[in-house]
Amino acid sequence: MSNSVIGLLQYDAFDIGFMTTDDFTNADILEETYPTIAKRLREDWSSSHAIPIITGFLGKSCKSSAVTTLGRGGSDLTDTTIGKALGLKEIQVWKDVDGVLTCDPNIHPQAEPVPYLTFEETAELAYFGAQWQQPGFPAGNLILATEDSLEQLSRHFLADEDIRSGKA
Incomplete structure (x- = not known):
């Protein structure tokens, strides 16, 4: 095992492109989210190789830019959305x-x-x-x-x- 240090990058989900409907407590993730997330995470990875730590459960309204929540299971939905965006x-x-x-x-x-x-x-x-x-x-x-x-x-x-x- 090496003694190398692995960097971490912290993100709020809405800052990497989680775009949603306006339903504050039960927002749906919009299709344009997937390419936006993939682009942001791939660009950041190629420049820093730091491990991304991303909050779950949150998005940003496409109309008002207000922070929204995804509702029950939102953190797991965040994981799946990132996986789909990255083609995992x-x-x-x-x-x-x-x-x-x-x-x-x-x-x-x-x-x-x-x-x-x-x-x-x-x-x-x-x-x-x-x-x-x-x-x-x-x-x-x-x-x-x-x-x-x-x-x-x-x-x-x-x-x-x-x-x-x-x-x-």
Whole structure:
């Protein structure tokens, strides 16, 4: 292991191009967000090679330029948006649950992980009140069929031995 120092760059999501609708507490991310984010992060990476640390949950209204929030699941939606913008094939999100479960494990201990969901099934679950995501947003320790093949793998943050032992 080398003794080199790795730089970090801190960003608010709205400063790298997260453009949204005007719905302050439940804004939708606009399509023009993707190329803007990709351009900004790639330019900054090529000049500094610093690791970007980006706030989640926030955007900027395309009409008023006011800061908006993305609503429930907004931080995970931020991760997925960045991944899609950069053309990543996989995103890992570490959570306090083992992916998408068949029911609330706090109410029914027999809850089991769901191994596969389509984009439509995920959106429908969210629409009817599933508490693990925002509508239209892929989540869970599962493979999700999406329009652009971006997979999001959700992992329990205490499930990995390297994390628990402090080696990661």
